[in-house]
Amino acid sequence: MSKKLSGSGNKLIAVIGDTDTVTGFLLTGIGERNIKGESNFLIVEPDTKEKLIEDTFNAFLRNPSIAVIxxxxxxxxxxxxxxxxxxxEIIPTILxxxxxxxxxxxxxxxxxQRANKLLYGSEIK
Incomplete structure (x- = not known):
């Protein structure tokens, strides 16, 4: 399985999650590490600092290679x-x-909530 979205100019999927979630996605082949050592994933453990999580997420948002987070x-x-x-923004899409x-x-x-409000005129209850 390709780690890049086909037909999207070689865009990546990034993941931030617990060990099991990130490991599962890495096993599908989405893991990527560039020449600078930057990856498209972050495993969040109970002792992971909030600043690291926010900084990584913001880096994913700024990375033009990432289409989905x-x-x-x-x-x-x-x-x-x-x-x-x-x-x-639409890209990268956050799920x-x-x-x-x-x-x-x-x-x-x-x-x-925003999508539901646009489509149906109300928030999810």
């Missing part, structure tokens, strides 16, 4: 909600995903 919802909620809620231990809640996903 996958983030475990519980990590987005705890560390990145203030950035995601204000994000208005909040469940983790093995945490259930996905659409009402907490600010992107889903």
């Amino acid at each position: 996958l983030v475990n919802q519980h990590i987005a909620e705890k560390y990145l909600r203030h950035i995601i809620s204000n994000y208005e 909040e995903i469940p983790s093995k231990d945490k259930v996905y809640e659409p009402k907490k996903d600010s992107i889903m």
Whole structure:
């Protein structure tokens, strides 16, 4: 499986998540490390500093090679909600995903809330 999105000018998928989530995506082949040693993934452990998570996420947002950023919802909620809620670009697309231990809640996903409001005129309850 290719780690790049076909037909998109060799764009990457980035992932920020717990060990199981990131490992699962790396096993599919999305892992990438450039010449500078920068990767397109971050494993968030209980002792991972909030600044590292925010800095990595912001670097992914600025990276023109990244088309999609996958983030475990519980990590987005705890560390990145203030950035995601204000994000208005289409690319890279931010997708909040469940983790093995945490259930996905659409009402907490600010992107889903905006989409639902645009499409149906109301937020998810």
